[in-house]
Amino acid sequence: MKLELRGITKRFGSFTANDAIDLVVEPGEIHALLGENGAGKSTLMNVLYGLYHPDGGEILIDDKVVSFAGPADAMAAGIGMVHQHFMLVPVFTVAENVELGHEQTKGFGILDAAKARREVTEVSARYGLSVPPDALIQDLPVGVQQRVEIVKALIRNAKVLILDEPTAVLTPQETDELMEVMRTLKASGTSIVFITHKLREVRAVADRITVIRRGKVVGEASPNSSSAELASLMVGRPVQLTIEKAAHEPGDVIAEVDNVRIVDDAGQVVVDDVSFDVHAGEIYALAGVQGNGQTELTEAIIGLRPLDGGRITLSGRDITDSDVHDILRADLGYVPEDRLHDGLIGSFTVAENLVLDRYDSAEFSKGPSLDVGRIAANARQRVEEFDVRTQSVDAPGSTLSGGNQQKLVLARELSRPLKLLIVAQPTRGVDVGSTEFIHRRIVAERDGGAAVVLVSTELDEVLGLADRIGVMYRGKIIGEVPAGTSAETIGLLMAGTVPDDLPARLRDPGATATGSRTTVRTEEPL
Amino acid sequence: MTEVAAPTSALPEPGGPDPAAPVRRRRALGDNTIVVTLLAFVAAMVVGAILIAFSDPATRSASAYFFSAPMDTLRAAASAIGRGYAALFEGAVFNPTTAARGTVAGIFGPISETLVSATPLILGGLSVGLAFRAGLFNIGGQGQIVAGATCAGYVGFAWHLPVVIHLVVAIVAGMVGGGLWGALAGWLKARTGAHEVITTIMLNYVAVNMLGFLLSVKGFQRPPYGQAISNVVDANARLPHLLGSSLRVNAGLFLALLAAYAIHWLLTRSVLGFEFRAVGANQNAARTAGMSVERSYTRVMLIAGVLSGLAGVTQILGTNSAITGDIDAGIGFDAITVALLGRANAGGTVLAGLLFGALRAGGVQMQSSTGTPIDVVSVVQALIVLFIAAPALVRFLFRLHGSGAGAGQGLAKGWNG
Numbered sequence: 001m002k003l004e005l006r007g008i009t010k011r012f013g014s015f016t017a018n019d020a021i022d023l024v025v026e027p028g029e030i031h032a033l034l035g036e037n038g039a040g041k042s043t044l045m046n047v048l049y050g051l052y053h054p055d056g057g058e059i060l061i062d063d064k065v066v067s068f069a070g071p072a073d074a075m076a077a078g079i080g081m082v083h084q085h086f087m088l089v090p091v092f093t094v095a096e097n098v099e100l101g102h103e104q105t106k107g108f109g110i111l112d113a114a115k116a117r118r119e120v121t122e123v124s125a126r127y128g129l130s131v132p133p134d135a136l137i138q139d140l141p142v143g144v145q146q147r148v149e150i151v152k153a154l155i156r157n158a159k160v161l162i163l164d165e166p167t168a169v170l171t172p173q174e175t176d177e178l179m180e181v182m183r184t185l186k187a188s189g190t191s192i193v194f195i196t197h198k199l200r201e202v203r204a205v206a207d208r209i210t211v212i213r214r215g216k217v218v219g220e221a222s223p224n225s226s227s228a229e230l231a232s233l234m235v236g237r238p239v240q241l242t243i244e245k246a247a248h249e250p251g252d253v254i255a256e257v258d259n260v261r262i263v264d265d266a267g268q269v270v271v272d273d274v275s276f277d278v279h280a281g282e283i284y285a286l287a288g289v290q291g292n293g294q295t296e297l298t299e300a301i302i303g304l305r306p307l308d309g310g311r312i313t314l315s316g317r318d319i320t321d322s323d324v325h326d327i328l329r330a331d332l333g334y335v336p337e338d339r340l341h342d343g344l345i346g347s348f349t350v351a352e353n354l355v356l357d358r359y360d361s362a363e364f365s366k367g368p369s370l371d372v373g374r375i376a377a378n379a380r381q382r383v384e385e386f387d388v389r390t391q392s393v394d395a396p397g398s399t400l401s402g403g404n405q406q407k408l409v410l411a412r413e414l415s416r417p418l419k420l421l422i423v424a425q426p427t428r429g430v431d432v433g434s435t436e437f438i439h440r441r442i443v444a445e446r447d448g449g450a451a452v453v454l455v456s457t458e459l460d461e462v463l464g465l466a467d468r469i470g471v472m473y474r475g476k477i478i479g480e481v482p483a484g485t486s487a488e489t490i491g492l493l494m495a496g497t498v499p500d501d502l503p504a505r506l507r508d509p510g511a512t513a514t515g516s517r518t519t520v521r522t523e524e525p526l
Numbered sequence: 527m528t529e530v531a532a533p534t535s536a537l538p539e540p541g542g543p544d545p546a547a548p549v550r551r552r553r554a555l556g557d558n559t560i561v562v563t564l565l566a567f568v569a570a571m572v573v574g575a576i577l578i579a580f581s582d583p584a585t586r587s588a589s590a591y592f593f594s595a596p597m598d599t600l601r602a603a604a605s606a607i608g609r610g611y612a613a614l615f616e617g618a619v620f621n622p623t624t625a626a627r628g629t630v631a632g633i634f635g636p637i638s639e640t641l642v643s644a645t646p647l648i649l650g651g652l653s654v655g656l657a658f659r660a661g662l663f664n665i666g667g668q669g670q671i672v673a674g675a676t677c678a679g680y681v682g683f684a685w686h687l688p689v690v691i692h693l694v695v696a697i698v699a700g701m702v703g704g705g706l707w708g709a710l711a712g713w714l715k716a717r718t719g720a721h722e723v724i725t726t727i728m729l730n731y732v733a734v735n736m737l738g739f740l741l742s743v744k745g746f747q748r749p750p751y752g753q754a755i756s757n758v759v760d761a762n763a764r765l766p767h768l769l770g771s772s773l774r775v776n777a778g779l780f781l782a783l784l785a786a787y788a789i790h791w792l793l794t795r796s797v798l799g800f801e802f803r804a805v806g807a808n809q810n811a812a813r814t815a816g817m818s819v820e821r822s823y824t825r826v827m828l829i830a831g832v833l834s835g836l837a838g839v840t841q842i843l844g845t846n847s848a849i850t851g852d853i854d855a856g857i858g859f860d861a862i863t864v865a866l867l868g869r870a871n872a873g874g875t876v877l878a879g880l881l882f883g884a885l886r887a888g889g890v891q892m893q894s895s896t897g898t899p900i901d902v903v904s905v906v907q908a909l910i911v912l913f914i915a916a917p918a919l920v921r922f923l924f925r926l927h928g929s930g931a932g933a934g935q936g937l938a939k940g941w942n943g
Binding site for chain 1: 791795796797798800801803804807808809810811812814815816817818
């Protein structure tokens with residue numbers, strides 16, 4: 001099926017989200033739609049899927065003009081969409097979710113569960129999308145849920161599959177699996193529109209790339225283009241993809257994590273005897289695939305989660321049993337991995353969000369009342385300094401784009417002198433331009449003498465920023481390596497394999513952890 | 527969708543080509559909460575009018591021969607509706623007949639009754655609204671009002687203190703009583719995770735039945751011990767009348783307005799209110815920012831209880847002079863509708879409380895002078911809130927366009943715990 005968009009224009013009030021966009025998707029190709037957050041990619045796809053009605057232009061399928069009154073028409077025409085946020089019922093099984101709105105019945109409205117299962121199994125086998133038909137959605141990892149969404153579209157005979165930022169929620173492994181699935185689908189003749197702002201993925205799977213900036217097509221690129229070329233096309237100016245930073249000069253030990261053990265609510269040991277320390281002026285990365293205890297460990301450090309054993313000290317002070325409020329007051333800054341869930345309050349204004357953890361400090365309050373003037377002044381200053389794009393400081397935080405929300409959280413945490421900064425997944429779901437900015441600020445914080453703990457599942461980010469890397473696997477730090485270690489070695493560690501050539505003393509820093517433990521410094525040769 | 531944040535001032539909802547100007551104007555109207563609220567009121571009054579017509583005996587008998595003389599039915603209905611709503615207005619705002627006598631009571635009587643009814647509704651509405659903002663659903667207004675009224679009333683009749691001091695002590699006792707009753711529910715949630723909807727409802731039963739018991743205890747019960755009514759509150763402990771003794775309006779009104787101002791300040795300008803709102807809007811982010819969510823539960827329920835306790839205070843030290851088993855007069859539950867109508871902010875709650883107070887006062891007059899059952903007023907009250915919770919229905923009825931969600935949606939979060 002050939003799909004063509006001609007001169008699609010979509011306006012919201014005075015704002016033009018899509019300005020005369022042309023796009024041709026040939027049968028059996030993976031067509032990447034590359035653009036920053038807010039460039040108009042999702043709007044365009046929502047037009048195509050019948051969710052929005054275009055103000056101008058037309059959609060052609062196999063060279064015939066079609067018009068969609070809603071998603072049902074689009075689906076009937078062979079267009080399937082996997083949204084960034086999944087549309088699944090958590091308490092239903094996979095088969096039930098797939099059948100939803102498309103139920104197989106035995107007549108008299110009685111559901112034919114066996115036929116439904118058969119259908120799901122058949123489609124999942126045909127395209128190599130393994131999904132357990134009887135599992136409840138809520139029990140499945142995100143990657144599998146996404147596959148269910150794809151199966152859902154395929155069962156409705158989708159010939160063109162739109163994937164809206166599909167990798168934003170996936171681990172590196174799951175991303176690789178998804179790419180494999182995309183290639184299988186392509187081989188079977190399904191076209192894919194792949195919406196993303198991640199350059200590496202585009203270059204890995206796309207056949208053709210259309211770059212959108214500010215609602216306009218700014219160019220086509222081949223997957224052989226370099227990341228730098230793609231990035232500058234996307235952002236509209238040359239972008240620094242590699243992170244520039246001076247050699248670091250570690251100072252005193254700021255934070256010490258000693259034999260920490262954490263048991264989660266289900267009784268599972270999620271952090272198992274982890275020890276590491278971070279020096280002033282150093283970025284220590286906790287690398288690893290999502291779900292290997294990094295989240296729990298950082299939550300424990302800032303006091304959100306009780307320890308089952310071990311000790312955490314900050315500048316020599318034991319903070320193991322302190323609460324979050326006291327720990328934040330001890331000059332610790334925290335950027336949580338899920339900013340919408342933990343980092344900001346959607347209904348609060350930008351100004352309120354910027355003082356979320358300091359509203360009661362002497363700076364922003366006078367006795368029992370808030371100092372509204374200072375809060376507003378602070379907001380104007382931070383918004384300016386961190387280039388947070390917002391209509392005003394009184395706009396609700398939820399109206400900001402992902403990248404700007406992240407800058408907002410960062411602006412709040414970096415607006416006071418810090419001894420220790422913990423940043424978790426700082427650039428997840430953040431566009432290239434903001435990523436560059438966020439990375440520069442993290443390095444600047446290090447250069448200013450703070451100790452930084454970076455938690456990231458992105459290998460590039462870890463390699464680019466870290467001065468020292470601890471790789472977490474199944475709740476343990478299975479290896480601690482200096483900056484400059486090859487991506488391959490770290491990748492192996494992330495998968496749980498300790499390479500033979502790794503010096504023995506780097507393998508299990510926890511094993512020698514009683515006072516006399518030597519810390520590996522990056523300036524020491526391996 | 528990733529591109530939600532468009533750099534424009536307003537993102538209209540998807541659909542339709544560029545809207546024509548009249549449609550845009552109607553959409554703006556449809557999104558305006560004040561307009562929707564007013565229209566909800568109008569729609570509810572229309573339904574109320576139909577009910578009045580049905581409850582009118584003359585209309586009913588005329589409808590028996592509707593098809594031979596339809597005008598008879600319509601004329602009777604119009605007359606019943608006209609008389610009913612005129613009586614409602616006369617009971618709530620101004621009655622020309624009594625005003626013609628030229629007495630203070632004649633002129634200001636209806637307004638006084640409205641304000642008397644509105645006072646505890648405003649306080650109760652503030653209590654429920656404040657808890658809403660912190661993400662809690664306070665169904666315990668009844669129990670907190672009973673606890674407050676009992677404590678204030680006991681101090682009022684059992685102690686004998688000098689003028690002014692007695693009143694102040696009695697008010698404080700009522701605040702403490704209601705506050706503790708509310709804080710108990712908050713503390714249970716903070717310590718054990720017990721859902722406040724369940725605990726507050728159960729505490730209602732405890733409070734009401736405890737009062738029932740007290741009303742049979744000598745020293746509390748009024749001699750000669752035949753009825754379930756307490757001793758009479760000392761004159762020193764009574765809230766002073768504002769417009770002379772012929773009118774019931776009393777200083778309780780000032781307590782309510784003062785409380786409304788205090789809650790407005792609390793929610794918009796105070797450190798504590800910031801914490802309450804943060805906990806109500808996003809508990810996880812509040813916790814991550816170092817706020818103690820549990821402590822907020824106890825604190826907000828303490829303050830909500832104090833407000834309900836004050837409602838009890840105005841009941842016992844203002845409107846009534848002795849405690850009876852039904853001292854709460856259904857205010858604890860009407861307060862929920864007041865808070866919803868007032869959208870859980872202080873100013874809105876005052877207006878909603880005044881409206882409901884007027885409906886209460888007018889409904890009494892309507893029943894006594896035209897025989898229209900007062901239940902019509904309850905139906906109108908319920909319909910107003912129903913229409914506001916379903917703005918799409920109001921927009922449909924009045925052919926407006928809009929995109930806003932219902933008022934209840936943001937507020938009913940407390941149910942999820």
